[in-house]
Amino acid sequence: MARLVTRLRFIIGVLAVAFIVALATPISAQQPTSVDPDASAVTEQQLLQNQSKIQGRGTIPDTKSDVIEHPAGRDWRHFHQVTLHWIGGIAVLGMVALLVGFYLIRGMVRIESGRSGRTIVRFNAFERFVHWMTATCFIILALTGLNITFGKDLLLPLIGPDAFATWSQWAKYAHNYLSFPFTLGVVIIFLMWLAGNIPNRVDVEWLKEGGGIVGHKHPPAYRFNAGQKMVYWIVVLGGTAVAASGYMLMFPFYLTDISGMQAAQVVHGVVAVLFVAVMLAHIYIGTIGMEGAFEAMWDGTVDRNWAKEHHELWVEQEERRGETPGQPVPRPARI
Amino acid sequence: MARMKFLCDADRCIECNACVTACKNENEVPWGINRRRVVTINDGKPGERSVSMACMHCTDAPCAAVCPVNCFYTTADAVVLHSKDLCIGCGYCFYACPFGAPQYPKVGNFGSRGKMDKCTYCAGGPEADGSEAEFVKYGANRLAEGKLPLCAEMCSTKSLLAGDGEIIAQIYKERVAKRGYGSGAWGWQVAYHETIAT
Numbered sequence: 001m002a003r004l005v006t007r008l009r010f011i012i013g014v015l016a017v018a019f020i021v022a023l024a025t026p027i028s029a030q031q032p033t034s035v036d037p038d039a040s041a042v043t044e045q046q047l048l049q050n051q052s053k054i055q056g057r058g059t060i061p062d063t064k065s066d067v068i069e070h071p072a073g074r075d076w077r078h079f080h081q082v083t084l085h086w087i088g089g090i091a092v093l094g095m096v097a098l099l100v101g102f103y104l105i106r107g108m109v110r111i112e113s114g115r116s117g118r119t120i121v122r123f124n125a126f127e128r129f130v131h132w133m134t135a136t137c138f139i140i141l142a143l144t145g146l147n148i149t150f151g152k153d154l155l156l157p158l159i160g161p162d163a164f165a166t167w168s169q170w171a172k173y174a175h176n177y178l179s180f181p182f183t184l185g186v187v188i189i190f191l192m193w194l195a196g197n198i199p200n201r202v203d204v205e206w207l208k209e210g211g212g213i214v215g216h217k218h219p220p221a222y223r224f225n226a227g228q229k230m231v232y233w234i235v236v237l238g239g240t241a242v243a244a245s246g247y248m249l250m251f252p253f254y255l256t257d258i259s260g261m262q263a264a265q266v267v268h269g270v271v272a273v274l275f276v277a278v279m280l281a282h283i284y285i286g287t288i289g290m291e292g293a294f295e296a297m298w299d300g301t302v303d304r305n306w307a308k309e310h311h312e313l314w315v316e317q318e319e320r321r322g323e324t325p326g327q328p329v330p331r332p333a334r335i
Numbered sequence: 336m337a338r339m340k341f342l343c344d345a346d347r348c349i350e351c352n353a354c355v356t357a358c359k360n361e362n363e364v365p366w367g368i369n370r371r372r373v374v375t376i377n378d379g380k381p382g383e384r385s386v387s388m389a390c391m392h393c394t395d396a397p398c399a400a401v402c403p404v405n406c407f408y409t410t411a412d413a414v415v416l417h418s419k420d421l422c423i424g425c426g427y428c429f430y431a432c433p434f435g436a437p438q439y440p441k442v443g444n445f446g447s448r449g450k451m452d453k454c455t456y457c458a459g460g461p462e463a464d465g466s467e468a469e470f471v472k473y474g475a476n477r478l479a480e481g482k483l484p485l486c487a488e489m490c491s492t493k494s495l496l497a498g499d500g501e502i503i504a505q506i507y508k509e510r511v512a513k514r515g516y517g518s519g520a521w522g523w524q525v526a527y528h529e530t531i532a533t
Contacts, residue, residue, distance in 0.1 A: 042384055059373065062369060065374070069388075069525060070432075073433045080431070156405065258429070
């Protein structure tokens, strides 16, 4: 009996196998003889033509690494290694050359009527503090930033790779951390001097006369003349641009992907070198370029004759305000 | 001297991720950093392909060009390495790299970048070959021992090839000729400005 069951089971098994094979044969007969698994496969060239990068799905938690090819880095490399060097070199050296030339031709702009010996308050202690906080940060940010672009060509051959790397490491820290007080300074500057820096009709006249910088005319101006207003807006808008683009680089992937960071670096680099060039001019006119200008930001007061020559309308405003009761302005004693 | 390259035969890669694991283990790669990763393109669709990608050790490497402190160097075997003593963690090599190879351990405040880490082709760094200091900073130096990178050495389907560019290109060409198809050497055009004609 047991033998019969075994034999039956064997026969059923054979029949079942034969049935499955019989079913399968027509399907396999329909298959082509040679297979090209790449017929429908993605190709690298196609992917790079359709998109600027090749992205897929990875299995590690870091989804940024799902991009396996992103050739745009080459364009950014060209910008960083060639374009930015030219823009920065021309902007900074060009401005230095311009200022040296101007100084040699025009010399220091004097207070033409001489010092009166009477002073007038121009910037209060808070204004000066904010100015110098922002200025100190800017100078350090500018030097450490220029080091990133030009340091390896100019400084590295002089001090060697180890000293240069140590300096650059500290420079990076300084650049990152001082960005915060700098940004704060730009925000306060924007707010505290906004009222005096709205462009008006006086500025058109001032600009038409070239600010009196050539020749000896003194076009009238309120507290800030058109040139100072330009510096103000360059600081506010340029400062915002470098701060925003800088924070994108400092906090990678919080706001943008890699393309965004490449773009942010382009904005940061270009705006920063132009900013440096403008600030060189600002430093020039505030120091050796003009007699009586530096003390405005250092002591907070200017000579009345300086103020009358450069900011005639502002002096009139201040004196009118001084005549209102309760706010006496020091005057020479009347006999 | 050899011109070392990687070649990933995407028609053979089965996305087992053993190369990723082997790399992490062999080099004791820091937490959160993957020097090599496997990415599947068109996942789940007909014709999906997986590619294992790491630093390709480019010809005229963009990372080295943009580095502000010149911390990169190319060995006699054309392997692109860098010095973590010189690196300042600025992130520029990452902006320039077409393969997303450079990575930075998060150190200090606000996710700021530490010293860059990337695939060394299992060739260590500027320290003495096989020294403890070299291992701690860069991982294994198999090349100095006459061995190829572990990711390629242990690849179960021999999809990932490492070695002299001409030799691995020849192996790939023979494969393609024999099986009748091949989706090309991924990344070669970008990394080496040349590709393998098959």
